[in-house]
Amino acid sequence: MTSIYYDGNVGISNSTPAAKLHLGNNFTVDSSANFAGLLGFNRDVNTGTILNPAYEAFQMHNQLGVFSLQCYNTDKTPVAGGNMAMQPNGNVHFGLGTTLSPKPTGLSAEGRLVINATTEPSMPHISLMGNSKGGDLLPNTMWGVGFQPYTNNFAINCWGMADKPFKGVNLVPGALAWGQYSDERLKDIKSDLTGVLDRLDAVRCIKYKFKEGDEDMAERYGFSAQNIDSQFDGIVDKAGDHMTMSYTDMIPIGIAGIKELRAELAELRRHVLG
Numbered sequence: 001m002t003s004i005y006y007d008g009n010v011g012i013s014n015s016t017p018a019a020k021l022h023l024g025n026n027f028t029v030d031s032s033a034n035f036a037g038l039l040g041f042n043r044d045v046n047t048g049t050i051l052n053p054a055y056e057a058f059q060m061h062n063q064l065g066v067f068s069l070q071c072y073n074t075d076k077t078p079v080a081g082g083n084m085a086m087q088p089n090g091n092v093h094f095g096l097g098t099t100l101s102p103k104p105t106g107l108s109a110e111g112r113l114v115i116n117a118t119t120e121p122s123m124p125h126i127s128l129m130g131n132s133k134g135g136d137l138l139p140n141t142m143w144g145v146g147f148q149p150y151t152n153n154f155a156i157n158c159w160g161m162a163d164k165p166f167k168g169v170n171l172v173p174g175a176l177a178w179g180q181y182s183d184e185r186l187k188d189i190k191s192d193l194t195g196v197l198d199r200l201d202a203v204r205c206i207k208y209k210f211k212e213g214d215e216d217m218a219e220r221y222g223f224s225a226q227n228i229d230s231q232f233d234g235i236v237d238k239a240g241d242h243m244t245m246s247y248t249d250m251i252p253i254g255i256a257g258i259k260e261l262r263a264e265l266a267e268l269r270r271h272v273l274g
Contacts, residue, residue, distance in 0.1 A: 008020060009021075009022060010022070011023075011024065012024065012025075012027075013025040037061070038059060038060070038061040039059065039060045039061070040057065040058075040059045040060075041057055041058050041059070042055055042056070042057035042058075043057035043058070043059055043072055045059055045061070048072075048076050049076070050072065050074055050075075050076055053074050054074070055074065056071060056072060056073060056074060056079070057071075057072045057074075058070060058071045058072060059072065065087065065088065066085045066086065066087050067085065067086045067087075068083055068084065068085040068086075069083065069084045069085075070083045071083070180248065192256075193252060193253065193256040194256065194260070195260075196253050196256045196257050196260065197257050197260045197261065199231040199232065200231075200253065200254070200257045202227075202230075202231055203223065203227060203228065203231060204223065204224050204227045205221070205222075205223065206221070206222060206223065206224060207219050207220070207221055208220055208221075208222065222247070223245065223247075223250070225243035225244065225245045226243060228245055228250075229243070229245075232249075232253060234249070235249045235250070
């Protein structure tokens with residue numbers, strides 16, 4: 001059944017067409033179909049009415065130069081983060097919410113994973129919960145991690161509540177281990193490390209195996225985080241209910257201890273040799 005109304009609306013399998021073309025049943029396109037506007041699925045794009053309230057709906061449209069696909073709940077409200085947007089320059093964003101501004105940059109998933117397009121396509125920036133180039137955190141986030149290649153190395157940086165990057169580690173071509181940022185220009189140096197010998201004497205150097213793990217796991221050498229925390233500040237952190245520590249921070253403490261021993265040995269030689 002085909003119905004043509006005086007207002008120009010055409011209905012196919014529909015006797016009361018409410019649009020220029022109103023299909024009352026399924027339809028098949030064997031070739032191509034062109035749309036120059038909004039396209040709603042189970043949703044009236046003009047009024048926002050959900051046609052079948054038992055099901056969700058979605059809508060495709062082009063706005064502000066961005067093609068987007070927005071999902072809607074049965075009560076007509078947009079699904080939070082239920083949007084996909086694509087720009088002509090190839091940028092894609094998932095979970096943009098209800099707004100298309102600012103436009104997506106690179107590949108983004110509600111800002112929790114962002115691969116930023118740059119002027120150097122071979123050197124993209126990747127960030128989790130933040131902007132890998134500027135170090136800005138997303139709203140309501142407490143930390144972020146950025147991965148960024150440079151001309152001659154690859155870096156991992158962390159962000160904290162201050163929305164500024166804590167310099168992390170980098171990997172230089174040919175290196176056998178990650179390097180830590182140690183440029184003095186990045187540091188607010190409080191003092192030289194002194195008076196560590198007595199505290200080092202209280203440090204337990206242990207051989208251990210983790211309680212949970214393969215029985216064949218090799219024994220390791222290390223420290224007790226609780227013991228280190230009782231002697232040196234700023235080395236021990238918490239990960240959930242357990243304590244972690246930075247083993248690399250023990251290196252300058254050990255070197256400071258060697259320097260103190262060397263000074264004591266020099267003083268002893270001075271007394272013995274006159």
